[in-house]
Amino acid sequence: MRITISRVETDGKITLQESGGMxxxxxxxxxLKNAMSSNMWRELGEIGKRIPQNPKTRIVIVRGSxxxxxxxxDLKEFNQMTVEEANEAFRLMEETISTFEKMPLPTIAAISGPALGAGFVLSLACDLRVGTSKAKMGIPVGRLGITLPQVFVRRIESLIDRGRMLDLVYTGRLLNAVESYQLGLINYMLSDDEDIDHYVIGLAKKIMGQSPASLLAVKRSVAYSNPIISLPWDTGVTRCVDPVDFPEGVRAFVEKRKPNFKRRG
Incomplete structure (x- = not known):
């Protein structure tokens, strides 16, 4: 067993455990509900690039502690950024998410709590998602002045229809575990007495029993038919925050008040 610990914040780290082909x-x-700083997104992306270099690895599991x-x-970090720095942070997120999406290995997201915003999109970039009754999914960007990049929108719309995707953004509401499962955002919904780590490892072992060539072939076929995966990672990620609404949105979040957005144009 090989364990790599990347401590990228005084209060945050990302670990990689490699064992038994996983x-x-x-x-x-x-x-902070595992909210990630820009440094954590960068390190997660670097880990994602390293994983396929281990010839023994057959499958990847992404989870939170x-x-x-x-x-x-981390929205508090956003509150300290300029608009240009925030846009750069989104480009970094997309590069990391795309790294896991394009990985030539099966990927599973284990969701036992909130998968929100870019965390929601990261979970959708994985091939399969396993959720517990405490899973919550959504992308409440409207209160923050974030203008979703096209690749984020396409990932959501590839799994749920256009109307439901728009509803999530327009209302900012979060989906509970049952709603997420019914919409197909979660592939496997666990009962309260099931241990998610045990279940995901069992699922991973089942997948590892299949032909690696077959799994890679179907993943490539999906990529060829999916305009998201075949696009360069930075396509559509030129501006991800509104220069007026975004500073007000994150300031309101930090100050725990309602944002005061003004209609323009």
Missing amino acids: AIVTIHRPH KGQFTAGS
Whole structure:
């Protein structure tokens, strides 16, 4: 067993455990629901690039620590950024998400808590998603002045219809585990007495029993038919935040008040 620990914040780290043909990536920042800083997104991307270099690895599991997945990006960090820095942070997120999406190995997201914002999109970039009753999914960007890049929207719309995707953004509502399962965002819905780690490892072993050539072939076929995966990672990610609404949105989040957006144009 090989375990790599990348401590990229004083209160956050990402670990990679490689054993028995599995690469298990765990996001650790539990007191912030595993919300990730830009440094954590960068390190996650570097880990994603390293994983396929191990010839023994057959499958990848992405999970969060302490009964979470990830609440997305650290909005308090966004509050300290300029608009240009925020746009660069989104480009970094997309590069990382795309790394896992294009990985030439099966990927499973284990969701036992919130998968929100960019964390939601990261889960959708995985091939399969396993959820517990505590899973919550959504992309509440409207309160923050975030203008979703096309690749984010296409990932959501590839799994649910256009109307439901628009509803998620327009209302900012979060889907509970049952709704997520019914919409197909979660492939396997666990009962309260099932251990998600045990279940995901069992599922991984079942997948590892299949032909690697068959699995790679179907993943390539999906990629060829999916305009998201075949696009360069930075396509459509030129501006991801509104220069007026975004500063007000993140300031309101930090100050725990409703944002005061003004209609323009």
